[in-house]
Amino acid sequence: NAGVTQTPKFRILKIGQSMTLQCAQDMNHNYMYWYRQDPGMGLKLIYYSVGAGITDKGEVPNGYNVSRSTTEDFPLRLELAAPSQTSVYFCASSRGTSGSGVEQYFGPGTRLTVT
Amino acid sequence: KQEVTQIPAALSVPEGENLVLNCSFTDSAIYNLQWFRQDPGKGLTSLLLIQSSQREQTSGRLNASLDKSSGRSTLYIAASQPGDSATYLCAVRTNDYKLSFGAGTTVTVRA
Numbered sequence: 001n002a003g004v005t006q007t008p009k010f011r012i013l014k015i016g017q018s019m020t021l022q023c024a025q026d027m028n029h030n031y032m033y034w035y036r037q038d039p040g041m042g043l044k045l046i047y048y049s050v051g052a053g054i055t056d057k058g059e060v061p062n063g064y065n066v067s068r069s070t071t072e073d074f075p076l077r078l079e080l081a082a083p084s085q086t087s088v089y090f091c092a093s094s095r096g097t098s099g100s101g102v103e104q105y106f107g108p109g110t111r112l113t114v115t
Numbered sequence: 116k117q118e119v120t121q122i123p124a125a126l127s128v129p130e131g132e133n134l135v136l137n138c139s140f141t142d143s144a145i146y147n148l149q150w151f152r153q154d155p156g157k158g159l160t161s162l163l164l165i166q167s168s169q170r171e172q173t174s175g176r177l178n179a180s181l182d183k184s185s186g187r188s189t190l191y192i193a194a195s196q197p198g199d200s201a202t203y204l205c206a207v208r209t210n211d212y213k214l215s216f217g218a219g220t221t222v223t224v225r226a
Binding site for chain 1: 149151156159161164204206214217218
């Protein structure tokens with residue numbers, strides 16, 4: 001049981017390039033999330049998904065796109081990378097049922113630098 | 116909009132001292148509160164989850180309390196060790212999907 005996995009671990013992009021951050025989970029969780037963490041700040045939600053084929057915007061969606069074709073995978077696409085997208089990106093997942101006992105599980109993160 | 120604040124931003128203590136980390140939030144209508152540990156360059160490890168109906172949770176040397184009415188949670192770490200050095204994040208869940216995070220408290224335990 002690998003939990004939540006992310007690739008790559010590190011990436012340097014030039015301004016204007018595009019890339020896809022990969023995220024996969026093997027816990028059969030319905031809910032998946034993408035966050036970004038800037039230095040000295042808390043995590044901010046970029047996009048989330050409540051199941052295959054269903055995605056929605058979080059707090060900071062501009063400059064990103066997502067898709068969810070399977071329960072396991074939730075890739076994050078950066079189009080036309082900008083220096084403001086330099087950050088650490090975390091993927092997370094949780095069970096789909098409501099309730100106060102549900103917790104989110106996080107991947108190890110992808111450190112992205114745009115120069 | 117839920118705002119989560121963690122004070123202090125950094126804390127340095129000698130080994131063996133008890134740690135007290137504070138988290139405050141502005142909207143008391145929460146589902147739960149989670150405390151995470153983050154080591155440098157690593158992901159988040161969940162330490163404790165307190166449901167909205169609970170007052171505290173304990174795991175080993177860790178104890179977390181929750182006072183919804185005052186919008187506060189406190190994480191206590193007893194008899195700190197150098198291995199406890201990390202950043203501790205507090206996150207509040209306000210609906211089915213959204214976690215609002217504080218900026219964290221970076222702890223250094225001196226041997």
